[in-house]
Amino acid sequence: xxxxxxxxxxxxxxxxxxxxxxxxxxxxxxxxxxxxxxxxxxxxxxxxxxxxxxxxxxxxxxxxxxxxxxxxxxxxxxxxxxxxxxxxxxxxxxxxxxxxxxxxxxxxxxxxxxxxxxxxxxxxxxxxxxxxxxxxxxxxxxxxxxxxxxxxxxxxxxxxxxxxxxxxxxxxxxxxxxxxxxxxxxxxxxxxxxxxxxxxxxxxxxxxxxxxxxxxxxxxxxxxxxxxxxxxxxxxxxxxxxxxxxxxxxxxxxxxxxxxxxxxxxxxxxxxxxxxxxxxxxxxxxxxxxxxxxxxxxxxxxxxxxxxxxxxxxxx
Amino acid sequence: xxxxxxxxxxxxxxxxxxxxxxxxxxxxxxxxxxxxxxxxxxxxxxxxxxxxxxxxxxxxxxxxxxxxxxxxxxxxxxxxxxxxxxxxxxxxxxxxxxxxxxxxxxxxxxxxxxxxxxxxxxxxxxxxxxxxxxxxxxxxxxxxxxxxxxxxxxxxxxxxxxxxxxxxxxxxxxxxxxxxxxxxxxxxxxxxxxxxxxxxxxxxxxxxxxxxxxxxxxxxxxxxxxxxxxxxxxxxxxxxxxxxxxxxxx
Numbered sequence: 201x202x203x204x205x206x207x208x209x210x211x212x213x214x215x216x217x218x219x220x221x222x223x224x225x226x227x228x229x230x231x232x233x234x235x236x237x238x239x240x241x242x243x244x245x246x247x248x249x250x251x252x253x254x255x256x257x258x259x260x261x262x263x264x265x266x267x268x269x270x271x272x273x274x275x276x277x278x279x280x281x282x283x284x285x286x287x288x289x290x291x292x293x294x295x296x297x298x299x300x301x302x303x304x305x306x307x308x309x310x311x312x313x314x315x316x317x318x319x320x321x322x323x324x325x326x327x328x329x330x331x332x333x334x335x336x337x338x339x340x341x342x343x344x345x346x347x348x349x350x351x352x353x354x355x356x357x358x359x360x361x362x363x364x365x366x367x368x369x370x371x372x373x374x375x376x377x378x379x380x381x382x383x384x385x386x387x388x389x390x391x392x393x394x395x396x397x398x399x400x401x402x403x404x405x406x407x408x409x410x411x412x413x414x415x416x417x418x419x420x421x422x423x424x425x426x427x428x429x430x431x432x433x434x435x436x437x438x439x440x441x442x443x444x445x446x447x448x449x450x451x452x453x454x455x456x457x458x459x460x461x462x463x464x465x466x467x468x469x470x471x472x473x474x475x476x477x478x479x480x481x482x483x484x485x486x487x488x489x490x491x492x493x494x495x496x497x498x499x500x501x502x503x504x505x506x507x508x509x510x511x512x513x514x515x516x
Numbered sequence: 517x518x519x520x521x522x523x524x525x526x527x528x529x530x531x532x533x534x535x536x537x538x539x540x541x542x543x544x545x546x547x548x549x550x551x552x553x554x555x556x557x558x559x560x561x562x563x564x565x566x567x568x569x570x571x572x573x574x575x576x577x578x579x580x581x582x583x584x585x586x587x588x589x590x591x592x593x594x595x596x597x598x599x600x601x602x603x604x605x606x607x608x609x610x611x612x613x614x615x616x617x618x619x620x621x622x623x624x625x626x627x628x629x630x631x632x633x634x635x636x637x638x639x640x641x642x643x644x645x646x647x648x649x650x651x652x653x654x655x656x657x658x659x660x661x662x663x664x665x666x667x668x669x670x671x672x673x674x675x676x677x678x679x680x681x682x683x684x685x686x687x688x689x690x691x692x693x694x695x696x697x698x699x700x701x702x703x704x705x706x707x708x709x710x711x712x713x714x715x716x717x718x719x720x721x722x723x724x725x726x727x728x729x730x731x732x733x734x735x736x737x738x739x740x741x742x743x744x745x746x747x748x749x750x751x752x753x754x755x756x757x758x759x760x761x762x763x764x765x766x
Contacts, residue, residue, distance in 0.1 A: 398610060407596070
């Protein structure tokens with residue numbers, strides 16, 4: 201009896217709480233929506249403010265800078281008392297050559313590993329490989345630089361007889377290895393996203409496992425794989441510490457793999473500290489920052505166009 | 517009439533769970549053989565054993581034998597050749613990420629046909645056989661996945677036919693398509709049985725009744741009985757079969 205009356209008392213209260221929560225949920229809905237919207241817009245905000253702040257530091261020198269010399273001269277003598285020169289051609293070539301070499305290493309290695317992990321191995325091996333590759337991604341870039349400087353450098357000297365071990369080859373290899381984990385993990389996700397029914401259908405047509413990979417999985421996961429490669433490129437272009445330590449840091453256009461080079465990023469990192477805020481050298485370093493920004497922007501736009509182009513071709 | 521597929525004491529286990537238990541069944545050549553039964557009765561697993569895609573189910577254990585034309589499929593060296601001999605149509609249409617043309621030309625290319633005219637002829641023939649030609653002949657370069665559901669299912673049928681298979685397996689092909697397309701494909705199958713053995717897994721009892729020369733009834737991973745379709749539907753030996761075909765359960 202007392203039980204029944206207890207219930208009778210409790211029930212309306214429970215209903216009251218449920219109603220209140222529902223009312224709150226309904227009212228919270230716009231709040232949640234706006235929070236999410238804000239998160240989305242913040243990405244745009246951040247990109248624009250980064251661009252704005254770099255631009256603000258660089259802008260005052262736009263009028264004085266000899267733009268033709270800036271892009272076509274290999275003379276980088278920013279701290280000359282008599283006649284400072286700001287030619288970034290050698291640095292540009294340095295960045296492009298190191299990145300290209302890095303991608304030649306990282307793309308086949310990374311995509312190969314992604315295919316292996318996603319399609320050819322199972323169970324414990326798969327899990328441990330994934331964990332190891334994540335670990336690889338977690339190695340700080342200074343440690344990579346250290347390995348390039350202390351381990352890879354001497355090996356290169358021994359094998360090739362080069363006078364110095366820190367050069368384009370060293371930087372490219374280290375940078376390539378650094379880009380592998382991101383290509384593997386993004387690439388593996390892209391392959392995993394291809395439905396199993398595709399594999400089944402292809403296999404039922406008599407395709408071998410490799411044919412399934414390159415005739416069915418690669419086309420189906422094309423966008424994701426391209427994204428993986430471009431993230432790798434982005435990493436390679438933007439990387440600073442390791443290339444600073446491994447490339448030799450000499451301003452010159454390389455003529456062989458064994459020539460030391462210097463990149464845009466390494467130049468900013470090594471010189472910003474010694475330039476006085478507001479003087480031309482300082483401002484030119486920010487102009488280099490803008491150039492880097494433009495390069496990564498161009499890479500992304502090109503990637504978008506490629507992906508879109510591929511899509512349009514398919515829908516013809 | 518000779519036997520095309522001969523299952524002998526086939527048992528398949530997924531982990532500790534039986535998918536098929538001691539199934540012995542003979543499928544005759546150039547007939548439509550329907551396999552009916554409630555969900556999870558092992559029907560799809562049976563098909564997977566025919567073209568050995570069961571290999572890709574990592575935790576599957578297979579005992580017993582499956583003979584195709586007298587040869588044990590689990591001992592076959594060239595499994596790709598086996599799979600080319602067996603056309604497979606899945607429940608949901610899977611347009612490979614290729615054009616309509618390439619979807620159908622894929623298997624012939626694999627088999628070594630590279631002459632453009634010959635490929636064109638095969639593609640046209642298969643698409644005609646699948647009653648899709650008239651709808652897609654002007655857009656063969658369209659991505660296969662852009663066709664409608666019914667068209668995609670006929671595309672997968674054309675693709676299966678492009679192998680010139682001796683055996684055509686269909687796994688609940690009508691699940692995702694409209695009744696009109698289903699009827700059209702059924703008509704195609706009646707014609708095709710002059711050329712090949714057709715194994716039809718279906719949830720639709722009436723479809724088996726309409727189409728099949730023989731019908732096997734599976735329940736809970738066991739073969740309950742197999743016989744001429746008329747016999748199964750009119751004088752089933754087991755009460756379970758009779759109840760299933762009458763629509764009492766399933």
